[in-house]
Amino acid sequence: MDNLENENLSKNLSSETLGDEILDATTDTRNLVDEYKGLPNEEVKDRLAEKRNSLEVAIENVDHDFNAGTIVRSANNFNVSKVHIVGRRKYNRRGAMCTDKYLEIVYWPSMEEFMADQRARKREVVAIENNVERAKPLGLKRFESHSTLVFGSEGNWN
Known part of the structure; x- marks a missing residue:
C-alpha cells in the first residue's frame, strides 16, 4: 500500500x-x-x-469555547452518562477528537432551562470554579450519586 x-x-x-x-x-x-x-x-x-456511570458534565458555552472540545473528550474518557452544552450550540468539535460520537450531548439555550432539567431529575449541580471566595477544594467534596459538574465559560472577567 x-x-x-x-x-x-x-x-x-x-x-x-x-x-x-x-x-x-x-x-x-x-x-x-x-x-x-x-x-x-x-x-x-x-x-x-453498558459501563457508563451516573456523572454528567455541563459546559457553559457563552463567550468562548477554547476548552469545550477538550472537556467533551475528557468526559468521554470518564465515560459520563451525558454532556450538556449550555448557551450557543457551536463548540470546537476538533478538540473533542471525534469522542463526541460516543456520548449523549444535549444542547440547552439557557442556564435557566438547563437548571430546570437538573432540578426535575433531582441532580446535584456542582460548579467547578476557583475564582470566587466560596470555592472549596474539590477533593473535600462528597458527591451525591447523581451529580453534574458544570464548567464555566472562559469569558472576559473585567
Missing part, C-alpha cells in the same frame, strides 16, 4: 461518515481502546453505555 492510500485510509476511518461499516481492527485509527477497534461507531457507543 503506498503512502497516499494509507493517508486516505486514515482519513476515512476517522471521518464523520464511518457509520456501520465493518472495519479491520489493525487499521482502525480512531481514538479508541483496543477492545473497540474495528467496531462501528454505534456499537462502540452501545458498549460504552
